[in-house]
Amino acid sequence: MCPLYGFNPCCVAIGREGGVAPLIALARSEAEDVHETAAGALWNLAFNASNALRIVEEGGVSALVDLCSSSVSKMARFMAALALAYMFDGRMDEYALVGTSSESISKSVSLDGARRMALKHIEAFVLMFSDPQAFAAAAASSAPAALAQVTEGACIQEAGHLRCSGAEIGRFITMLRNPSSILKACAAFALLQFTIPGGRHAMHHASLMQSLGAPRVLRGAAAAATAPLEAKIFARIVLRNLEYHQIEQTLV
Numbered sequence: 647m648c649p650l651y652g653f654n655p656c657c658v659a660i661g662r663e664g665g666v667a668p669l670i671a672l673a674r675s676e677a678e679d680v681h682e683t684a685a686g687a688l689w690n691l692a693f694n695a696s697n698a699l700r701i702v703e704e705g706g707v708s709a710l711v712d713l714c715s716s717s718v719s720k721m722a723r724f725m726a727a728l729a730l731a732y733m734f735d736g737r738m739d740e741y742a743l744v745g746t747s748s749e750s751i752s753k754s755v756s757l758d759g760a761r762r763m764a765l766k767h768i769e770a771f772v773l774m775f776s777d778p779q780a781f782a783a784a785a786a787s788s789a790p791a792a793l794a795q796v797t798e799g800a801c802i803q804e805a806g807h808l809r810c811s812g813a814e815i816g817r818f819i820t821m822l823r824n825p826s827s828i829l830k831a832c833a834a835f836a837l838l839q840f841t842i843p844g845g846r847h848a849m850h851h852a853s854l855m856q857s858l859g860a861p862r863v864l865r866g867a868a869a870a871a872t873a874p875l876e877a878k879i880f881a882r883i884v885l886r887n888l889e890y891h892q893i894e895q896t897l898v
Contacts, residue, residue: 666691666700673709673726681722685713689729693814695741698733707733707760711767721804724839727771730764731832735821769828772835775800776876784879793883800838800880806845815840815854822867822881827874834867834880841887843894852891861888 669691673684688710691697701707713726739757777799784792818840821833837860840851855861867873868881 662696666697666706667704670701670704670706670709673706673713678718681713681717681719682725685710685717685719685722685725685729689725689732692729692732693817695738698738699741701729701733702738702757702760707764711763714767714771720802723771724802724805727768727832728836730768731821731829731836732817734761734764735817735824735826735829765826765828768832772828772831772876775835781875781879784882785875790886793879793886796879797838797842797883800835800883801842802839805839806842806848808840809847810840810851810854812854812858815851815860816858819855819858819860819863822863822877827872827877830867831874831877831880834864834877834884837864837884838880838887841884841891843887843890848887849891849894852888853895855884855888856892861885864888 666688669684669687672680673688675681675684688701688706692701701710707730710726710730713722714730715723717723717726777796780792780795780799784796786792815837818833818836821829822837824830824833837851837855839845841848841855845851864881864885868878868885870878873881
C-alpha cells in the first residue's frame, strides 16, 4: 500500500490505473477535512513524471491551486504547493513532449499556461510566511536571534510529522538550483520544515541531506546574488538546522 505522504514506487501503478481523477475530486470537495488527504496523495503521485502529466491533463492544477491558496488547512496548502513544485520543476517536460510535432506544440502551450498559474500561487503561498521586517533583520545580521524569528514565523508545526525519502530530499536539493527563483524559495522553505529541531523526522532528514551534499548547495543558494531573499534566508536557516542536528548526533 502506498503511504499517504512520501514517494513510493507503487504510486506509479496507482496513477496508471486511474487513481488520479478520484483524488482531484477529493481535492475539490467542500468537506475541508479531506483536503490534507487529497493534497498529500497528489504530492505523493506527482513525484513521478507520468503521474504529474496525468494530474495536469485531468484538471488537477486548478484543484491544487485552489487548495494552495484557500484551504483552511495549512498542511493542505503546503502539500499542494509541493505537488505543484514537483509538477513544474522541469522533470515532466520531456515526458510531456513525447509524440508528434503538433501534439508536442499543443502540450507545450498548455503546460506553459499551467506552469505560470502554478508558480504564481506557489510564490504567494511562500510569501505568506515571509514577514518583511523579520527578513530584513535576518538579511542585515548573522545573529541567531534574527534567524530564529524568521523560523518562528515560517514553521508549520504539523510538517514535522512528514517523513521524506532520500529521493524526495534529493529532489528539493536539486530544486535549489532550478532556474525559477520561485521554485528555489519553495525548495528552501520545504527543507526548512523538514529539518526544524523537534520535528519527528528532522534528524532523519538532516542525515539524508548531509549524505547528499546539501550543505554545499545550501551555501550556494544563501550566497547567490540572483536568488530571492526568501530562498537565501531559508537556506541559511536550513544550514543552521543541519549544524544543530550534527551536534545532536554526536551526543547520542
